[in-house]
Structure formats: C-alpha cells, structure tokens
Amino acid sequence: TYIGNILIAVNPYKMIDIYGLDVVEKYEGALFGSQPPHLFAIGNASFNSLKDTNEDQVVIISGESGAGKTESTKLLMHYLAMTSTSATTSLSPSTNQNRSSHVTEKIIEASPLLESFGNAKTIRNDNSSRFGKYVELFFQGGGLVGAQTTEYLLERSRIVKQVGCERNYHIFYEMMKGLADDRKACLHLSSVDEFSYLNRGEASNLESRDDAENFRSVEMAFSMHQFAKEEKDSIFKILASILHLGNINFKKAENVHRMDGVKMESDASSRIVCLLLQLDREGLDKVLTTRVTLARNEKLVTPLTEEQALDVRDSISKALYHHLFKWLVEKINRNMKCCLEKREAINSIAILDIFGFEDLRHNSFEQLCINYANEALQHHFIAHIFRIEQDEYSREGVQWCNIEFLDNIQVVDLIGKKPSGIFCLLDEESNFPNGTDQSFLEKCHHRHNSHMSYVKPRMREPSFSINHYAGTVTYNVAEFLNKNRDTLKYEVLNLVSRSSNAFVANMFLDVLNMDGGEKRTATTTMIKAATNVSSNKSTKAVSVSAMFNESLRSLVETMTKCNPWFIRCIKPNTDKTAMQFVDEVVMDQLKATGMLETVKIRKLGFPVRQNFALFCKR
Numbered sequence: 001t002y003i004g005n006i007l008i009a010v011n012p013y014k015m016i017d018i019y020g021l022d023v024v025e026k027y028e029g030a031l032f033g034s035q036p037p038h039l040f041a042i043g044n045a046s047f048n049s050l051k052d053t054n055e056d057q058v059v060i061i062s063g064e065s066g067a068g069k070t071e072s073t074k075l076l077m078h079y080l081a082m083t084s085t086s087a088t089t090s091l092s093p094s095t096n097q098n099r100s101s102h103v104t105e106k107i108i109e110a111s112p113l114l115e116s117f118g119n120a121k122t123i124r125n126d127n128s129s130r131f132g133k134y135v136e137l138f139f140q141g142g143g144l145v146g147a148q149t150t151e152y153l154l155e156r157s158r159i160v161k162q163v164g165c166e167r168n169y170h171i172f173y174e175m176m177k178g179l180a181d182d183r184k185a186c187l188h189l190s191s192v193d194e195f196s197y198l199n200r201g202e203a204s205n206l207e208s209r210d211d212a213e214n215f216r217s218v219e220m221a222f223s224m225h226q227f228a229k230e231e232k233d234s235i236f237k238i239l240a241s242i243l244h245l246g247n248i249n250f251k252k253a254e255n256v257h258r259m260d261g262v263k264m265e266s267d268a269s270s271r272i273v274c275l276l277l278q279l280d281r282e283g284l285d286k287v288l289t290t291r292v293t294l295a296r297n298e299k300l301v302t303p304l305t306e307e308q309a310l311d312v313r314d315s316i317s318k319a320l321y322h323h324l325f326k327w328l329v330e331k332i333n334r335n336m337k338c339c340l341e342k343r344e345a346i347n348s349i350a351i352l353d354i355f356g357f358e359d360l361r362h363n364s365f366e367q368l369c370i371n372y373a374n375e376a377l378q379h380h381f382i383a384h385i386f387r388i389e390q391d392e393y394s395r396e397g398v399q400w401c402n403i404e405f406l407d408n409i410q411v412v413d414l415i416g417k418k419p420s421g422i423f424c425l426l427d428e429e430s431n432f433p434n435g436t437d438q439s440f441l442e443k444c445h446h447r448h449n450s451h452m453s454y455v456k457p458r459m460r461e462p463s464f465s466i467n468h469y470a471g472t473v474t475y476n477v478a479e480f481l482n483k484n485r486d487t488l489k490y491e492v493l494n495l496v497s498r499s500s501n502a503f504v505a506n507m508f509l510d511v512l513n514m515d516g517g518e519k520r521t522a523t524t525t526m527i528k529a530a531t532n533v534s535s536n537k538s539t540k541a542v543s544v545s546a547m548f549n550e551s552l553r554s555l556v557e558t559m560t561k562c563n564p565w566f567i568r569c570i571k572p573n574t575d576k577t578a579m580q581f582v583d584e585v586v587m588d589q590l591k592a593t594g595m596l597e598t599v600k601i602r603k604l605g606f607p608v609r610q611n612f613a614l615f616c617k618r
Contacts, residue, residue, distance in 0.1 A: 001037050002033070002037050003595065003598050003599055003602050004598075004602045004607055005032075005042075005045070005564075005565050005566065006385075006565075006566040006567075006568060006598065007037060007038075007039065007041070007042050007565075007566070007567045007568070008037075008568050008570060008595070009039065009068060009072055009567055009568070009569050009570065010068075010569075010570045010572050010581070010586070011066070011067050011068035011071075011569060011570065011571060011572060012572070012578060012579055013572070013576050013577060013578040013579070013580075014578040014579065018038070019039075019040075019075055019078075021082075023038070023040060024040060024079060024082055024083065026040075027040040027041050027043075027044050027079075028040075028044060028083050029044070029048075030044060032044070032045040032048075039072055039075050039076050039079070039567070040075075040076075040079045042059060042076070042565050042567060043059075043076050043079040043080050043083070044079075044083070045565065046059055046080075046349050046563075046565050047080060047083065047084070047349065049563055050139060050347050050349055051142055052614070053563070053614060054347055055347070055562070055563050056347055056348050056349075056350070056561065056562040056563070057348070057349045057350070057562055057563050057564075057565065058349070058350040058351075058352065058559050058562035058563070058564050058565070059076060059349065059350070059351045059352070059564075059565045059566075059567060060352045060377065060380075060381070060559065060564055060565070060566050060567070061073055061076075061351065061352060061353050061354075061567045061569065062352075062354070062356070062374070062377055062378075062381075062566070062567070062568060062569065062593075063356050063357075063568060063569030063570060063571070063589075064124075064356045064357045064358075064470065064569075064571055064589065065122065065124045065125050065128055065355070065356035065357065065358050066124040066125035066128070066356065066571055066576065067356055067569035067570055067571045067589075068569045068571075069129070069353050069354075069356060069569050070115070070119070070127060070128075070129050070353060072353075072567055072569055073133075073135070073351055073353035074111050076351055076567075077107060077108075077111070077135065077137070077351060078108060080137055080144070080349060081103070081104040081107045081108060081137070081144060082104060084104070084137075084139065084142070084143060084144035103144050103145060103146060103147070103336070104144060105224060106147075106224055106225065106335065106336055107137070107144075107147050107336070109220060109221045109224040109225065110147075110149070110221065110225065110332050110336070112214065112217040112218060112220075112221050113218055113221040113222070113225070113328070113332065114133065114149070114328075114329070114332075115127070115129075115170065116169070116170045116171040116174055116214060116215075116217075116218050117169060117170075117171050117324075117325055117328055118130060118131045118133075118151070118154065118169070118325065119169070119170055120155075120158055120162075120166070120167050120168060120169050120170060121165075121166055121167040121170075121201075121203060121206055122166050122360075123163070123164075123165055123166060123360060123361070124358070124360075124576075125576075126206060126208040126209065126576075127170075127208070127209065128355075128356075129353060129354075129355055130154065130155040130158055130169070130355070131151050131152060131153060131154040131155065131325075131355070132151065132152035132153060132352075132353070132354035132355055132373065133149055133150065133151050133152070133352075133353050133354075134149070134150040134152070134350060134351075134352050134354075134555060134558075135147060135148070135149050135150075135350065135351045135352075135353070136148045136149075136150075136348045136349075136350045137348060137349045137350070137351070138346050138347070138348050139346070139347050139348065139349070140346050140347075145346070146336050146337050147333075147336040147337075148333050148336060148337065149329055149332065149333060149336075150555075151325070151326070151329050152354070152373075152548070152551055152552075152555070153355075153366075153369055153370075153373075153544075153548050153551075154322060154325050155366050156318040156321065156322050156486070157318070157364075157366060157483065159197065159242065159314075159317050159318050159321045160197060160246065160314040160317055160318060161200060161314075162200045162201030162203075163201060163360075163361070163362060164201055164202060164203075165201060165202070165203045166201035166203055167198075167201055167203050167204060167206065168197055168198055168200075168201075169321075170209065170211070170214065171218070171239065172197070172198055172239060172243065173192060173198070173204060173206070173211045174211045174212070174214050174215035174218060175189075175215065175236065175239055175240075176189060176191070176192050176198075176211070177211040177212040177215060178211065178212050178214075178215025178216060178218075178219075179215070179236070183236070187236060187237065187240035187276065188240065188244065188272045188276075189240055189243070192204045194247075195243040195244075195246060195247060196246040196247055197242065197243055197245075197246035197317070198243065225331065225332055225335045226335060227331070230503065231331075231503065234501060234503035234504065235324065235328075237276040237277065237501070237504075238276075238277070238320055238321075238324050238504065239321075239324075240272075240276055241272070241273045241276040241277050241320065242317045242320055242321055244269045244270075244272045244273045244276070245269070245273055245313055245316060245317045245320075246313075246317060247269040248264060248269045248270055248273075248288070248313055249264070249265045249266075250262040250263065250264060250265060250288075250289070250306045250309045250310065251263065251264075251265050251306070252306065253289075253303070260303065260305065261289065261290075261303025261304065261305075262289055262303065262304060262305065262306050262309050263289060264285070264288070264289075267285075270284055270285065270288075277496070277499055277501060277504050278499050278500035278501040278504070279495060279496065279498075279499055280495065280498070283491075283495045283498075284495060286491070287312065287316075287489060287491045287492050287495055288304075288309055288312055288313060289303060289304055289309055290302060290303055290304060291303075291304055291308075291489070292491055311482075312489065312492070315486075315487075315488055315489070315492070316488075316492055316496075318486075319488050319492070319496075319508075320496075323507040323508065324507070327507055350558075350559070350562060352377075352555075352559070354373055354374070354377065355370045355373065355374075356370075356374070356569075357370070357371055357374045357468070357470045358370050358371065358473075359470075359471060359473045362476060363473055363474060363475045363476065364475065364476060364478070364479065364480070364483070365475075365479065365480050365483040365484065365544075366483070367473065367475065368415070368422070368475050369544075369545070369548050371466075371468055371470075371473060372412075372415045372416060372423075372548075372552070373548075373552055374468075374469075374470070375408055375411050375412050375415065375468060375469065376412055376416075376552050376556055377556075378408055378469050378593065378594075379407070379408055379409055379412050380556055380559060380560070381566060381593075381594070382405060382407055382408065382594060384564055385594070385598055385601065386403065386405045386594075386597070386601060389601065389605060389609075390402055390403070390601075392609065393605070393606075398606075400605075403597060403600055403601050403604070404597075405594060405597045406469070406594065406597075408468075408469045410451075410452065410453055411453045411466065411467070411468060411469065414448065414451055414453055414454060414466065415466070416549050416552075420447050420448075422444060422448070423545040423546070423549055425440060425443045425444055425447065426440055426480060426481070426484050426543070426545055427484070427543050427545060427546055428443070429443060429481060430481050430484045430485050430543055435481055436481065437462065437477045437478055437479065437480050437481055438462065438477075440477060440480060440481060441462060441463075441464065441477045444464055445464070452467070453466055453467040453468075454466060454467075455467065455472065455474075457474075462476060462477050462478055463475060463476045463477060464477070469592055469593070469594075470589075470592040470593070471588075471592065483544065484543045484544050484545050485543060485544075486543075486544050493508055496508045497509045568593060568595065570586055570589050570590070571585060571586075571589065572585065572586060573585055
C-alpha cells in the first residue's frame with residue numbers, strides 16, 4: 001500500500017507471479033497512483049521525476065532483517081534497467097538501444113555476484129545482506145549508461161565465526177558444490193565437513209538455496225563482467241586458502257627461548273596455503289607464531305600464546321576476504337562505468353539497500369553498527385517527512401497545526417556524536433595499549449548512565465542496552481576493542497604483499513609502505529581502501545567505527561541532495577512462514593518506524609507539493 005510516495009511492502013516469504021514482463025509494461029509510463037501499489041510504480045515514478053526535473057533521485061529501502069529488502073532492491077533495479085532501454089538520447093535510437101541493453105545485462109548479472117560474496121544465512125534470514133550497498137544507476141538523456149556500487153561495513157567476523165544455525169558467506173558453499181572435481185583437486189578442496197570455517201554454525205545445508213545452481217550464476221556473472229581466467233583462478237585460490245587457514249591449529253612448543261610459545265599441530269594446511277597464495281613458508285610460520293617489535297633499533301622476537309596465534313590466523317583470513325570483496329566491487333564498478341560519456345549531463349537514481357535492524361540472541365559490535373545505521377536512516381526519514389514538510393507549510397503561510405512526532409536524534413547522538421558518544425569512547429579506549437572491553441564499558445556507564453536511551457544492567461554483566469526506535473537491544477562488549485581496531489600485523493602485510501602471485505600481492509601493496517624493494521607490475525587495479533596496519537610506525541590507524549561513522553555521514557549527506565522515495569519492508573511474522581500475517585508483529589513495526597504518524601501528516605497535509613516553475617511547465 002501507499003502512504004504518499006512511501007510504499008509499504010510486506011514480504012510473503014514466497015515468490016509471487018507479479019513481477020513479469022507483462023507487469024513491467026503495465027507500469028511503464030503510467031501515472032503514479034493510477035495502478036495498484038507496486039515496487040514498479042515507485043521505480044516508474046522516480047524515473048519520470050528524474051526526466052521531468054533533472055534532479056537526482058534516491059529510493060531508500062529499509063526494514064528489519066528478513067523483511068525483503070534484498071529482493072525488493074533486485075526487482076527495482078531490474079525494472080529500471082529494463083524500462084530504460086527504450087529511452088532515447090541524442091545518439092541514434094539503435095545505438096542507444098544496444099548500449100542500454102548491454103548495460104542492463106551487466107546490472108542484472110552483477111546481483112548474483114554481490115549476493116554470493118556478500119550474503120549469508122542468519123537466524124532471521126536465509127539470504128541476509130551482510131554489507132550495505134548504495135547503487136547509483138546513471139542516466140544520460142533518459143537512457144541507462146552506467147552504474148556504481150558503494151559498499152559499507154562487510155561483516156568480516158563471519159569469515160571465522162558463526163553462531164548456531166548460521167552459515168559463512170554463500171560463495172564458499174557454492175564453490176564446494178559447483179566447482180568441477182579437477183578444479184577442486186587443484187585447490188585441495190574436499191567436502192564442506194572438512195573445513196572448520198564452514199561448520200561453526202552447524203547449518204551448512206540450506207534447503208532454500210541451490211548452491212550448485214547459484215554457482216553457475218556466479219560463473220555467468222564472471223563472464224558478463226569480463227573477468228580474465230587468471231583473475232578467476234586467483235579468486236578461487238584466495239577462497240580456498242581462507243578455508244585451509246581455518247584448519248591450522250596450534251599446540252604448546254617446549255623451551256622456546258625459555259618462554260611459553262606455540263607451534264603448528266601439523267604443517268599440511270599451511271603448506272597448501274603457501275602453495276595457493278605463493279607465499280614464503282618460513283615467513284608464514286613466523287607471523288603465525290611470533291611477534292616482532294622494535295626497541296632502540298633492535299628487533300625483539302616474542303613467541304605468541306595459542307590464543308594470540310589463533311587471532312593472527314583469523315585476522316589474515318578476514319583481511320584476505322575483505323580485500324577480495326573490495327576488489328570485486330571495484331572490478332564491477334570499472335566495468336559498469338565504461339559506457340559513461342561526458343557529452344551530456346548525467347543524472348542518477350540511487351537505491352539504498354542497507355542491513356536491517358537486528359536484535360539477536362547475542363548482539364556484538366556488528367549489531368551496534370548495523371542498528372546505528374538504521375537509526376541514522378530513521379532520522380533522515382523523520383526529518384524529510386515531518387520536519388521538512390511542516391517547515392514548508394510554515395514558510396508558505398499555510399494554516400497548520402503541527403503534528404507531534406518521536407524524534408530519535410538523541411539515540412543517534414548517543415552512539416555517534418563527538419566527543420562522548422559510544423563510538424568516541426570506544427575509539428578512545430582502543431587507542432590505549434592497556435584498554436580493555438571492561439574499561440570501555442565502565443566509561444560508557446559513567447558517561448551515559450543518566451541518558452534516557454542508555455540502560456545499565458542491574459547485575460554486573462559485560463553489557464549495556466540501548467532503547468532504539470525499533471526496541472531495546474542489549475549489546476555484549478566482548479571483543480568490542482579487537483573488532484574496532486581490526487589491526488593486521490605489519491609482518492603479515494609484508495609477507496602477503498611479497499607473494500609471487502601478482503593478483504594477491506597487488507591487493508595489499510597499496511596499504512603497505514614498502515621500504516625499497518621491487519614493485520611488481522599490476523595486472524589488476526589495486527584496492528583504494530583504508531586498512532589498519534599494526535606496526536612500529538607513528539601512523540595512527542583509523543578504527544572501524546570511525547570509518548563507518550564517516551561513511552554513514554557522507555551517505556546521508558549524499559541522499560539529502562536527492563529527491564527521496566521510500567520503501568518500507570515489513571515482516572508479516574517472525575517464523576518466515578509463507579503467507580502468514582500476524583497483526584501484532586506488523587503493528588509493532590509500523591509503530592516503531594513512525595508509519596502511523598506519517599499517515600496523519602499525509603491525511604491532513606498536502607499530497608501534491610510542486611514548485612511553481614514545474615507546475616507552470618506541466
């Protein structure tokens with residue numbers, strides 16, 4: 001249903017035949033409201049608004065985890081891609097038709113690639129986006145000429161750890177099911193059961209997804225986006241090496257410089273990792289079992305404990321996947337921009353599909369970031385729907401009685417505002433060598449105990465709670481500092497950047513200040529992304545929360561410059577049961593997101609508010 005230009009979309013938990021080509025043709029060019037409420041109607045309205053006003057548009061898709069945001073995004077992108085192929089520009093119609101069709105195919109084929117590498121099964125959702133994406137579709141003279149994806153906060157911890165009933169990223173299981181036996185043999189891959197990183201959630205088999213068929217879609221996407229054979233081979237080598245890294249375990253080593261230390265239980269997995277990534281075996285052994293520090297120009301080698309060695313192993317795995325994912329997005333972006341021309345003005349329709357609000361059995365640093373992003377988007381929605389609209393009436397002298405609404409700015413400030421927001425306190429504690437999760441928690445209690453949205457636990461527990469717009473969520477602070485620092489040892493970067501595989505080396509060379517040494521010729525573009533490096537240099541690492549806060553601020557700033565359309569995705573029940581509508585579950589979501597107040601303002605306000613120039617033009 002609609003509330004003005006806001007679409008409320010309920011997830012039926014099954015595919016319904018209302019998105020075919022016949023439905024596309026039904027909505028293409030139709031006046032908004034003349035056809036039943038539909039995702040395609042929002043797509044058509046945003047496209048028409050783009051052509052009429054030459055103003056950039058943004059479609060903000062929001063909702064809880066499992067509400068259907070990812071599917072809504074794919075359907076909306078497909079609609080815009082298909083309908084734009086019939087648009088004409090200053091180019092000849094045939095040339096434009098071919099160009100738009102080519103771009104359309106690329107946009108459609110990019111979805112399964114990003115989905116396989118960026119989505120995973122969670123407790124709430126079998127195909128949950130574990131990163132946020134902002135997709136801009138570029139139009140020139142009404143025709144689709146390119147696209148760009150910006151990704152936010154990939155959940156790196158999922159690579160090495162999953163809670164019960166959850167899976168790692170889809171691509172690992174798809175690779176295991178879809179690769180030919182001879183290719184698997186070259187990568188030393190056997191079955192899913194053999195790899196620790198794939199079984200920690202004990203949910204490797206997923207009935208709702210066909211991993212083998214999805215792998216074929218990935219292969220088609222590789223072909224469409226012109227991945228070279230060397231690139232594809234290197235991608236699978238990195239994925240396989242991550243799995244083998246997860247099988248490296250340690251045991252106590254005796255009399256290592258008269259200090260406690262560890263050594264590998266077996267060198268089988270490490271040998272395979274070095275073979276796949278073309279790394280120095282002795283170098284890998286050293287970075288996994290020792291720490292090197294500089295003191296008065298002298299190198300000190302300290303053996304690691306078993307826990308520290310496992311942390312280093314996991315940090316390498318997370319870094320490999322993180323850089324691979326960034327390279328993948330950048331590769332797709334470069335391929336999608338190849339059609340852009342500067343002869344005419346370029347406008348865009350952006351689609352925001354960001355991780356949904358989460359309240360799990362165990363909420364950690366990732367959930368705080370996810371829920372903070374949802375708070376920021378909710379505040380953007382409130383500002384646009386309530387504050388901006390009512391201010392507009394006031395400026396124009398319209399007689400109007402202001403409608404009261406619940407503003408969540410105090411929660412946004414509690415988490416992200418300088419100098420005492422939760423993220424700022426986390427950064428402050430992360431910069432102290434002796435900082436701990438407990439000392440961070442005590443600072444939060446001291447600073448925010450009296451805040452109306454902050455809840456200190458009654459018992460002495462390692463947690464705090466926040467009263468979010470969508471409900472109260474309790475966060476366990478264990479591992480908060482490590483996840484926020486997310487540092488990678490300088491020796492690890494140095495080792496990987498010296499790989500004999502140019503693809504692997506180039507992914508890390510740009511984040512390592514090489515002191516001399518021969519730089520390899522790049523066959524692929526380096527990743528232009530900030531990476532934290534733990535070294536003896538004075539350069540201060542940028543924390544995960546600081547980068548995320550800045551990215552979120554930039555995102556909201558960008559969206560503010562666009563004409564917004566909103567799609568609110570709603571879960572009809574909490575059990576993912578097809579076609580079951582539970583009134584209480586739906587009503588809770590409508591209340592939390594301000595939909596009832598939105599109905600009031602749309603009912604009492606003015607549904608059509610065009611500027612004078614556009615009105616005269618029409």
